[in-house]
Amino acid sequence: MTDPTGPGLRLYLAASHAIPLAAPALLRRRLARGKELPDRWREKLGQPSLTRPDGPLVWLHAVGLGETLALRGMIAAMAAQAPEAEFLVTSTTRGSAEVMATNLPPRTRHQFLPLDAPAYLRRFLDHWQPALSVWAEQDLWPGAVAATAARGIPLALVNARMNAEAYARRHRFRGLFADLLARFRLIAAQDETTAGHLQRLGAAGVRITGSLKAAAPPLSADPTALEALRQALAGRRLVLLASSHPEDEAVALSALRDLPDRPLLIIAPRDPARGDEIAGAAARHGLRATRRSAGQGPAGEVWIADTLGEMGLWYRLCPVTLIGGTFGATEGHNPWEPAALGSAVLHGPRVANFAADFARLHQADAALEVGAATLGPAILADQSDRAAKARALSAAARDSIEPLARDLLALGGLA
Numbered sequence: 088m089t090d091p092t093g094p095g096l097r098l099y100l101a102a103s104h105a106i107p108l109a110a111p112a113l114l115r116r117r118l119a120r121g122k123e124l125p126d127r128w129r130e131k132l133g134q135p136s137l138t139r140p141d142g143p144l145v146w147l148h149a150v151g152l153g154e155t156l157a158l159r160g161m162i163a164a165m166a167a168q169a170p171e172a173e174f175l176v177t178s179t180t181r182g183s184a185e186v187m188a189t190n191l192p193p194r195t196r197h198q199f200l201p202l203d204a205p206a207y208l209r210r211f212l213d214h215w216q217p218a219l220s221v222w223a224e225q226d227l228w229p230g231a232v233a234a235t236a237a238r239g240i241p242l243a244l245v246n247a248r249m250n251a252e253a254y255a256r257r258h259r260f261r262g263l264f265a266d267l268l269a270r271f272r273l274i275a276a277q278d279e280t281t282a283g284h285l286q287r288l289g290a291a292g293v294r295i296t297g298s299l300k301a302a303a304p305p306l307s308a309d310p311t312a313l314e315a316l317r318q319a320l321a322g323r324r325l326v327l328l329a330s331s332h333p334e335d336e337a338v339a340l341s342a343l344r345d346l347p348d349r350p351l352l353i354i355a356p357r358d359p360a361r362g363d364e365i366a367g368a369a370a371r372h373g374l375r376a377t378r379r380s381a382g383q384g385p386a387g388e389v390w391i392a393d394t395l396g397e398m399g400l401w402y403r404l405c406p407v408t409l410i411g412g413t414f415g416a417t418e419g420h421n422p423w424e425p426a427a428l429g430s431a432v433l434h435g436p437r438v439a440n441f442a443a444d445f446a447r448l449h450q451a452d453a454a455l456e457v458g459a460a461t462l463g464p465a466i467l468a469d470q471s472d473r474a475a476k477a478r479a480l481s482a483a484a485r486d487s488i489e490p491l492a493r494d495l496l497a498l499g500g501l502a
Contacts, residue, residue, distance in 0.1 A: 091265075091266055091269055092233075092266060093262045093263070093265075093266050094262070095260060095262045095263035095266065096229060096233065096262075096263055096266040096267070099229045099230070099263065100205075100229070100230060100233060103203055103204050103205060103229075103230045104204065104205060106202055106203065106204035106207075107132075107204050107206060107207070110131070110132065110202050110204065110207075111132065114128050114131055114132070115128075122181060123181060124181055124184060124185075127184070127198075127199060128199075130198050130199040130201070131199050131200070131201055131202050131207070132201065132202070132207055132210075133201040133204075133206065133207030133208065133209070133210030133211045134210065135198060135210075135211070135214045135215070136198065137196050137198065139214060139215055139216065140173040140194075140196075141173075142171050142172065142173050143169075143171060143172050143173070143218040143499070143500075143501055144172070144173045144174070144175055144215060144216065144217045144218060145162075145165060145172055145173070145174050145175070145217065145218065145219045145221065145495075145496075145499060145501070146174075146175045146177065146215060146217035146219065146220050146221070147161070147162065147174065147175070147176050147177070147220075147221040147222075147223065148176070148177045148178070148200055148220070148221070148222050148223065148226070148231075149176070149177075149178055149183075149222075149223040149224060149226065150178060150179050150180070150183075150223075150224065150226035151178065151179070151180045151182070151183050152178075152180060152182050152183040152186055152187075153300070153420070153421050154178075154183075154223050154224050154226070154246070155176060155178045155183040155186075155187050156183075156186065156187065156190060156300075156303055156306070156424075157223065157246060157298070157299040157300040157302075157303050157421075158176060158221075158223060158299065158303075159190060159192050159303050159304050160299055160302035160303045160304055160484075160485055160488060161221075161245065161299055161302070161488060161491070161492060161495075162174050162176075162192045162195055163192055163304060163485075164302075164485075164488050164489050164491075164492035165492045165495060165496055165501075166192065166193065166194060167492075168489070168492055168493060168496055168502070169496050169501045169502070171501075172194070172496070172501055173194050173195075174192070174194055174195040174196070175195070175196055175197075175198060175215055175217065176191075176195060176196070176197045176198075177197070177198050177199060177200040178197070178199065178200065179199065179200055179226075182395060184197055184199065185395055185396055186395060186396045188396075189307055189396050190306060190307050190399075192304075200228065200231065201231075203228045203229065203230035203231055204230065205230065205234065208230055208231055208234040209234070212234060212235065212238060212240075217235075217240055218240070218241075218499040218500060218501060219240065219241050219243070219495065219496075219498060219499025219500075219501070220235045220240050220241070220242050220243070221242075221243045221244075221245055221495060222242065222243070222244050222245070222271075223244075223245055223246045223247075223299070224246055224247060224248050225247060225248060225249050225253060227244075227264075227267050229263065229267055232267050232270055233267075233270070235270075236270040241272050241273075241498045241499055242270050242271045242272060243271060243272065243273040243274070243275075243495055243498060244268075244271045244273070244274045244275065245273075245275045245296070245299065245491065245495070246275065246277060246296075246298060246299040246300075247274065247275065247276040247277060247281050247282075247285060247293075248276070248277045248278070248281050248298075249276075249280075249281045249284040249285065250280070250281075250439065250440075251280075251284075253284075254284040254287070254288070257284075257288060258287070258288065261288055261289065264288045264289060265288060265289025265290075266289075268285065268288060268289050268290040268291075269289065269291075271290070272498055273292075273294075273494060273495065273498055274290050274291075274292065274293045274294070275293070275294050275295070275296040275491060276293050276294070276295050276296070277295070277296070277297060277298045277443060278295060278297075278443045279295060282294075282295050296488070296491050297443075297484070297487070298423075298441075298443065298444055299488065300421050300423045300424075300444065301423045301444065301447070301480070301481060301484035302481075302484040302485045302487065302488045303423060303424070303427065303485075304427070304485070305399065305402075305424075305427040305428045306398050306399035306402065306424055306427075306428070307399050308397075308399035308400045308403055309400070312397075312400060313400055313403060313404070316400060316404055317404065319384060319385065320351070320385060320404060323350070323351050323385075324348075324350035324351065324467075325350060325351050325353060325404055325405040325406065325407075326350050326351070326352055326353070326405060326406075326407045326408075326409065326466050327352075327353045327354075327355065327401050327402070327404075327405035327407065327408045327409065327425070327430065328352060328353070328354045328355065328408075328409045328411060329355050329398065329401065329402075329408050329409070329410060329411055329420070329424070329425065330355065330356075330357045330410070330411035330412060330420040330421075331354055331355065331356045331357060331365075331411035331412075332356075332357060332411055332412055332414075332415050332417055333364075333368070333415070334414040334415030335409070335411045335412065335413065335414045335415065335435065336354060336356075336365055336368055337368070337414075338414050338435065338458075338459050338462060339352060339354070339409060339462065340352075340368060340369055340372040340374060340389070341372065341459060342459065342462040342463040342466065343372075343374060343388060343389070343463075344372045344373060344374060345463055346463050346466070346467070348467070349388050350466060350467075351385055351388065351389075351390060352388060352389045352390070353385075353389075353390050353391075353392055353401055353404075353405060354389060354390070354391050354392065355392040355393075355397075355398060355401055356391070356392075356393060356411075357411060357412070357417075357420070359380065359393040359394060359395055360393075361393070362378045362380055362381075362391050362393030363378075365389075365391050365393070366378060366389075366391060369387075369388075369389045369391075374387065374388045374389050375387030375388055375389065376388075376389035376390070376391055377389070377390055377391065378390075378391045378393055379391065379392050379393060379394055379397075380393040380394050398424060399428070402424060402425045402427075402428040402430045403428050403430075405425075405430055406429075406430060406431060406470065406471065406474065407430060407431045407433060407465075407466060407470050407474075408425035408430040408431065408432060408433065409433045409434065409435075409457070409462070410422050410425075410432060410433065410434040410435075410438075412437075412440070413434040413435030413436065413437050413438055414435035414436070414437060415437065416437075417437075417440070418437050418438060418439035418440040418441075419434065419437060419438040419439065419440045419441045419445070420440070420441070421441065421444075422434065422441060422444055422445060422448060422454060422477075423444065423481055423484075425477075426448070426453065426474075426477035426478060426480065426481045427478065427481040427482075428478075429474050429475070429477075429478045430474060431455075431470030431471070431473045431474035431477065432448060432453065432454040432455070432473065432474075432477055433454070433455050433456075433457050433462070433465055433466075433470075434454060434455075434456055434457070435456070435457065435458070436456060436458065447480065448477060448480065451476050451477075451479075451480055452472075452473060452476060453473050453476035453477035453479075453480055454473065454477065455470070455473060
């Protein structure tokens with residue numbers, strides 16, 4: 088049976104033939120600004136930089152860093168059940184490629200997803216010939232979805248997450264999304280809210296399987312760097328502010344300033360380019376800050392970890408992590424990365440982006456909400472019991488995704 092192709096999707100696919108007219112020049116401008124990798128930007132034109140491995144290939148796509156890292160648990164579960172399978176992960180951002188390079192599961196490689204033009208997608212699919220295509224969260228590229236389905240390659244959508252605002256944006260194009268969702272043979276949502284939104288957009292048979300972020304393996308860390316830092320930081324009380332934004336830093340710096348016995352606050356900003364800005368904010372609070380990107384060690388009260396791909400170090404070193412984005416409009420970041428490595432989870436009041444995840448942690452007394460007045464005492468308190476509970480939840484989540492992995496493999500004829 089041919090999947091429906093309504094006017095919205097037909098119009099999009101017709102317009103997508105014009106993408107190559109502008110794409111090379113646009114990508115070169117991004118390359119000049121450092122937003123593309125010099126040796127890999129042509130992957131976005133459908134030109135692979137790696138050879139295809141022998142055997143059946145599962146292709147998984149996620150848009151950015153957090154979503155891409157979350158796929159690792161699913162890949163591990165599928166790989167254990169299908170020893171002959173190989174895996175390809177695609178994403179769109181430079182940061183996701185750079186961090187994923189140090190966290191690739193066995194039998195897995197990374198490429199950038201081509202821009203959504205028929206010629207680029209044809210090159211990509213001709214080269215990789217996947218047996219199964221798995222899309223994560225809510226980043227659906229209409230051309231890629233349609234081209235994959237047209238080749239008879241089974242499509243699955245996993246870890247889907249869609250809040251009210253995202254649903255409202257998509258509802259205006261309900262016909263287009265209904266057309267796309269009809270091409271997916273398996274759809275798994277993180278929560279009931281997302282499942283309801285997907286169903287109202289036209290999806291059928293949506294199952295609820297929770298967040299893949301909870302099931303992701305611990306982030307990696309360079310053993311030599313880890314041992315050197317353990318020696319350099321020996322005897323110091325450590326607290327991490329992870330994926331921070333200005334609002335989080337203001338609260339953390341104020342709490343640190345008011346503590347009589349100050350720990351070392353390691354700030355890992357969401358945007359590493361903000362290192363200078365954070366150092367200035369620390370100085371205004373009367374605190375001395377140093378920057379790792381500048382080759383400076385932890386000589387003051389604040390050490391700014393303004394680097395990429397080192398979060399596995401900081402979570403291993405710091406017994407307590409304050410989750411960034413929870414004191415401002417960002418509405419939170421992933422709490423499972425520190426949980427998986429035994430760092431206790433603290434957070435502010437704004438967690439809408441990960442509401443179900445934080446609720447799950449709170450039900451097990453595995454996370455603690457703090458405010459400006461309570462952050463300082465929470466930092467100094469023993470949080471080891473919460474850390475152990477969070478780590479156990481993360482380990483249990485990795486076991487829980489085996490049924491979904493089995494269904495995905497069956498969909499691709501690999502079970």
